[in-house]
Amino acid sequence: MTRKLVDVAAGVLLRPDGSYLLGQRGPDTVYAGYWEFPGGKVEPGEKPAQALCRELDEELGIRVTHLRPWLRREHLYEHAHVRLHFFEVCAWEGALDDKVHSALDWVEPSSATREPMLPANGPILKALRLPRVMGITDAARLGVDAQLEALDRALDAGLRLVQVREQALDAGARDRFAREVLARTRARGGLVVVNGDIELAQAIGADGVHLPARRLMALSERPAFQWVGASCHDRAELEHAAALTLDYALLGPVLATDSHPGAASLGWSGFSALTEGLPMPVLALGGLSPAVMETARDARAHGIAGIRGIWG
Template sequence: MSRKVVNVAAGVITREDGSFLIGQRAPGTFYPGYWEFPGGKVEAGESPADALKRELDEELGIRVERLYPWLVREHAYEHAHVRLHFFEVPQWQGAVNDHVHSALAWVQPGHVDRSPMLPANGPILKALRLPRRMGITCAAAMGVAAQLDALDQALAQGLGMVQVREAGLDARERRAFATEVVRRAHAVGALVVINDDEALADEAGADGLHLPARRLAELTQRPAFEWVGASCHSREELERAAALELDYVLLGPVKETLSHPGQPALGWDAFAALRADLPMPVFALGGLDDADMTDARLAGAHGVAAIRSCWRTPRRD
């Protein structure tokens, strides 16, 4: 017998140093002692965003000034089937004070030293490790040496994720280039995914694999890499990526691009509608640069992926 789905709003409250807030559930509640993201049940007539604002005021004594829609995940607990609407909360007023939890803690992505966490939060913790900007290489167009120089500059200024997409290089050049990108990126802690080539991803020591839409349509199970993402252009492709439990997707083009002249652009409203209620982070793609980050986040994007603008004006994640 199916149970009624309970909608819950949860906040990833962040500080400028990248840390986020978690709370420990108090005795007398379900899962006492477990750590969770602050939030609570969406009441009748409330939107998830309004519910989160109310809950954070009640639980922590803070007033939300800005929030970004992010992920929606479902989880069947013993006591309830919940749909969790996660928002990122980068700006608020007031001092954080604990009103309902046993304890509060600020933790860094990838360094969460509190346990146990509520079972639904494992994928959320992994998603928070994803940088906000992805640079997509174009060495075949700009030249290998120029691309590596631009990569060094971008990495020095904080670029956190690189996708190697080089179908225009021959096999030997592509292998040497990918290996060098991985070496330089890993030296500063950045992630590297290889487009459409599992063997090269393994050989180069990359962190994962990026799937073009045609490969996504062919797969019946998730490839065996720590990080797997895909390029998507439709709701059907996005839902397929979700069913395969991919770690992220790219969705676009949001604006017209030089690489695809004349291809209709989505715009932010259509982007927001397509990505609504997805369980994994979505990067906005297509004619974007750092100046578009706020619009992207307001539309529910995890961040921005770019080709030319990334190598022209890199910024810190």
Template sequence: MTPKIVTVAAAVITRPDGSFLLGQRGEETFYTGYWEFPGGKVEPGETAHDAVIRELEEELAIKVHGARPWIVRRHLYEHAHVTLNFFEVYDWTGEPQPLVHSALAWQRADALEVGPMLPANGPILKALRLPRRFGVTHAHEIGVNAQLSALDTSLAVGLQAVVIREHALPPSTRQAFAREVVARCRAVGALAIVGGDAALAAEVGADGLQLTAAQLADASARPGFEWVGASCHTRAELERVAELELDYAVLGNVRATPTHPGKAGIGWEQFHALTRDLPMPVVAIGGLRESDMSDARGAGAHGIAAVRSIWGR
């Protein structure tokens, strides 16, 4: 029998401390006892955004005042082919009540205390572990010592992801610098990701690798790192990230930037259009500052990356 097609709106309801809400499926449902992100079917004539607002009122007795589109996952169950439109719900009123779930639990992606997760929801947990702010190093411009000093300051105030992108440094200097960045990130639990050099990433024990667009085009399989992303500029490149099941993409440039002189930015409207309905988080880059975070998230970005503005802050 051909599985039926179902479209679902699912909610990642977050609190200021970074925790999110999960519900345990009740009896007389598929996957009884499994945990899931709250939500439900999109009704005919209804948008996914409208559906998530309605479902959370029906399931949890809360009123949603702010929900951002995030990622779209597809999963083939025995009974249905499900498309899940995930929204980040960041503003609501009311205390969540288990009106349809057998239990509710506030959880953190890096310390999950309930299980098992509904299969379609499992990959979302890793996406929620991905930091919202990426600092991209430019020691080749400002000097190694200045970059390490800026790194220390940024890590001290909460930066959780660093991309080491230093092709212009001499090989021995680049390796020593990368080792130092990895050590300093590891000391505070931040991710250290090497840009465009898998051999260097493996040699210094980095947490991950970020492919260039050219490397993405040549890749036939996902590289063997815990975290793998790619720099993208087109929809086709973003879709290739999805095909390889990479963890994230970085898309830009959103605004004009010294890194790409003479190249106009795509702007938030085009960013949103390029990133619609993708199954992985997309980080925005290109002339961005901390003050751009709200606009970025509103356009569907997971967060922002910056080469200059993020350091020392």
């Protein structure tokens, strides 16, 4: 049966502490009692961003002053084929005055979500648990001890996502180093993914695996980890990552880097163009540090990943 395609704009209202707003659908609606992100149908002649601003004014009595395009996902419900345009709503005017939901609730990304949730929202909730900054280890250059000291400093400063990328270390040293990174990061409540080495990731009980682009393009199904991401350099690689239902991608280089002098960079406009309409979060990579976070997120990035910019 062919279902009508319906475009819907949804807003992830964010507080500075990272908590987001959910609304419980009213008793006289489809999926009554289910929790959702506020928003609504895109009307003829509207762009999704315009529709969201209108809906948030009508539903919650707020006027959006800053929003960012984020993810786009599709879901087949019994009644419709829905294409959801998700935006991060970063700033608004007015106090919340809900007119359509049975309840509203602010939810911490790390806490249990509200149940039942609309089926299309599960991947969005997981994406909101993905930290905004990834540190990529560089022990072969810094030295193992110096890297672990830099890791401790970054974890103390709030880093919660680490990629172990140490192909230059021999197998034994890489195993010992990865286990130490995992122990220190887990102690702070963070996540660790291992670059390329699925067997090592399994052996140490890492949270996931990070796929180099060549490994990504050779796969036809997602590896069996809680978190799986990939390095990408073009739209074809990003779309393959999406087809495998990966949880995130890295895309770069956005700016010039010391490690690859003279290499062509995307720039922020290039990054934004390549990531339009993707269903999973993309972190920007290449010559970046947390100082450019707002610029990155305005260009559609979920956050940033880095080596020198994270460890100093």
